[in-house]
Amino acid sequence: MRVDRTVLKTLSLFERMTDRDLDAMLEHAISRRVAPGDAVFEQGAQAKSFFLLLHGRLKVTQVTQDGQQIIVRMVHPGDLFGFAMALRRADYPGTALAATESVVLGWPTEMWSCFVEQNPRLAVTAMQTIGQRLEEAHTRIREMSTEEVEKRVAHAVLRLLKQAGRPVDVGICIDFPISRQDIAEMTGTTLHTVSRILSAWESKNIVKGGRQKLTVTDAGRLLALAEDARNL
Amino acid sequence: MRVDRTVLKTLSLFERMTDRDLDAMLEHAISRRVAPGDAVFEQGAQAKSFFLLLHGRLKVTQVTQDGQQIIVRMVHPGDLFGFAMALRRADYPGTALAATESVVLGWPTEMWSCFVEQNPRLAVTAMQTIGQRLEEAHTRIREMSTEEVEKRVAHAVLRLLKQAGRPVDVGICIDFPISRQDIAEMTGTTLHTVSRILSAWESKNIVKGGRQKLTVTDAGRLLALAEDARNL
DNA sequence: CGTATTCTTGACTTATATCAATGTCGGTGG
């Protein structure tokens, strides 16, 4: 397709694949641009494809029966997402929304098992990916079980910083639009509480807030907040 | 080894393997009995083996720096566990403790990738297993984010019932010793709160408590508690 | 039997949600 295989080559997921195999994969891929706020797929929809994020940021959300929303995870460039079929299920468990202008590569669901079975290396890598994701989920469960909100928010922001931090003059900024509500949905709290926490941090010169924007000016202090039992 | 391949044959994880492959696997397996309270492996220890639970029940726990413990999951007969290597890590992320007298089958870590690469079918199945586990983790995150404690406990008990329910005269009983503390660590709360909730349920004739024991007498009501917004 | 867990229950505290009001930003269209 229009996507060059050299792009994929740089992703750890594909680094061990041969050019021939990569080309074979690209043969069946469809690339698609997604505008901010648009969904790549919706929760409950039939899983017709699985995807790779080439550019941009997505948030994967789930809504409960009573309408509450949580953010399951953020998808960053190079991440595979929407492989519901690996879970032996026919529909997507969540909705993938573009946070910024994004470009995704999609393959028909049927191709998954065929790729995996033909290329055991890929299987191993893919499993490690899911394994990592599982570990992240456990970390989050552990945090939600044992830590109070401020620490959880600190951890979440640090994670965002690592995955999407862009250095700016005053510090490191999160490289996509993110609201207080988003952070609340990532940490299992309310936008009010997040707002209060960020305000407090701002007055301590740890972060600098903004509309759908967050810049960390003192990552060290933030780390201390996240690690230490009681804040300073 | 002393373990018959017909036993493994009944497990979904191996149902598609040929007798020859199964025998090859058993060739390298070591079976081990684990007394209640003993660990199969400890958090942080070098991951020398991965395991299969043949008989009994295990709880996988993690402790935080400040000593708080959570139960990551329960391991039931037929479950694969302790495959840290799939996460590309050298140590076990948690401790696996026997809740009852258990029998596990262990293989050296090095064999994992070799099995998987020689048997892509197994790879697919294993990945579905991890995928399922990931989904469970997300369910738990969603519950912890949006539901109040009573509902979470209800869900946890229902899950235990499904995985380890044994019919008895008065209802269905959880088939291994489980304390209020355990339930608290599974739901991110305290043993006090769990105790109060179970007491309340007992007075409503939904469950019947006991020391390290729990019998559900009215699964329907419990389900209602878990599903409905506000309790009856 | 006595000792050690595990469990229950009450009184009190607190973190965090909820409710409510107001402020601020940034884009759109008149």
Add this chain to the structure above:
DNA sequence: CCACCGACATTGATATAAGTCAAGAATACG
């Protein structure tokens, strides 16, 4: 270009679920 609108954010007051502290009772075990 400015004014207005809607989305996002802040902040105070209040409510409450659940944690903490504390004491005792029940059960298992050696």
